[in-house]
Amino acid sequence: MKTNAMQLDAPGVEGVVAVTREVPTLGAGQALLRMSGSSLNYHDAVVVWGLIPGMRYPRIPLSDGCGTVLEVADGVDRVAPGDRVAPAFYPRWLNGPPTDAGKKVIFGEGVDGCCVEHMVVDADCLVRVPDHLSDVEAGTLTCAAVTAWTAVVTDGKVGKGETVVVQGTGGVSLFALGFAKALGARVILTSSSDEKIERGRSLGADDGINYREHPDWASEVMRLTDDIGADVIVDVGGESSLGQSVLAARVAGHIGIVGVLGGFGNAEVPVTAAMTRNLKLQGVTVGSRDDFDTMCRFMESHAIRPAISDTFAMRDLAAAVRHLEGGLHFGKVAIEIG
Ligand SMILES: NC(=O)c1ccc[n+]([C@@H]2O[C@H](COP(=O)([O-])OP(=O)(O)OC[C@H]3O[C@@H](n4cnc5c(N)ncnc54)[C@H](OP(=O)(O)O)[C@@H]3O)[C@@H](O)[C@H]2O)c1
Numbered sequence: 108m109k110t111n112a113m114q115l116d117a118p119g120v121e122g123v124v125a126v127t128r129e130v131p132t133l134g135a136g137q138a139l140l141r142m143s144g145s146s147l148n149y150h151d152a153v154v155v156w157g158l159i160p161g162m163r164y165p166r167i168p169l170s171d172g173c174g175t176v177l178e179v180a181d182g183v184d185r186v187a188p189g190d191r192v193a194p195a196f197y198p199r200w201l202n203g204p205p206t207d208a209g210k211k212v213i214f215g216e217g218v219d220g221c222c223v224e225h226m227v228v229d230a231d232c233l234v235r236v237p238d239h240l241s242d243v244e245a246g247t248l249t250c251a252a253v254t255a256w257t258a259v260v261t262d263g264k265v266g267k268g269e270t271v272v273v274q275g276t277g278g279v280s281l282f283a284l285g286f287a288k289a290l291g292a293r294v295i296l297t298s299s300s301d302e303k304i305e306r307g308r309s310l311g312a313d314d315g316i317n318y319r320e321h322p323d324w325a326s327e328v329m330r331l332t333d334d335i336g337a338d339v340i341v342d343v344g345g346e347s348s349l350g351q352s353v354l355a356a357r358v359a360g361h362i363g364i365v366g367v368l369g370g371f372g373n374a375e376v377p378v379t380a381a382m383t384r385n386l387k388l389q390g391v392t393v394g395s396r397d398d399f400d401t402m403c404r405f406m407e408s409h410a411i412r413p414a415i416s417d418t419f420a421m422r423d424l425a426a427a428v429r430h431l432e433g434g435l436h437f438g439k440v441a442i443e444i445g
Pocket of ligand 1: 250276299303368436
């Protein structure tokens, strides 16, 4: 059987081409999916730009996906034909804490990803997506939502009445906003744009800080919290923001080190503040299949939906990557497959 896909033949947006490929034969323990939704993460753009060391071509990109099970191999009982499912970001990290072995394989990077109409995957890595979401909505969860879940819930253990800072209005941050609000937290959102801050308020953000107007935004967080600081901070800036995150955290606060939007280099961290405030700085890499599953059930019970500002057809993948690069999106840039 043949299927349509978008494929990376070489590094750079110019290396994205439309192809027709043979669908692999179903092997033991596997499922055949008809894909319908996907989305872009900053990580996918990094893959397309050719910044992943040792990347092999050709490669079908995109870690996120939602599809319907068409067929399963004999003995597979995790999923059945007709189920709407998503592959986990790390197909070998099924549960428990992260391990080297569990994190070896990433869809759309080390193995072919979800920008394809038919896909054969190990059934073990599949998660049933929330019933209340459309296929395109469910196709935005794999990377950004699970990462936000880890930073806010699994590691951050956010509780009612606590204060959470989310940085910018990209995919991870708006999922973090949704989870923190569902848990009864107060959310302070930072953004480079006043207009995006207003959109963030309409999704439940309690306060907004323009980080362009206030490069020392930690002092604004202190002002808004009566000099106490935030309980949990989801840091996506890295080099440009980690120092401010330390200064914005309260005693015994938690900082999830998630992103590198402000540069891949070294951050200047005020070590004395990190020590005297007893801070926990925790690196995050998405989460396991079971984390993804737990998050989907939470989204169902709280009717949480992704914020999607733009949807592109699969054949327009290159334009979608350029759009993400432009930074005008709010939340997710979705991809309709098929
Ligand atoms: N560790 C992990 O497991 C993991 C998983 C997913 C993502 N990530 C990382 O997390 C980061 C965010 O990913 P994403 O997919 O959510 O990206 P995204 O959707 O492209 O979000 C980009 C948004 O972040 C804001 N931003 C840009 N530069 C910033 C800076 N220097 N400081 C603070 N905010 C900034 C901007 O929002 P405004 O326009 O509102 O300012 C921008 O629109 C990326 O670095 C990505 O690689 C890591």
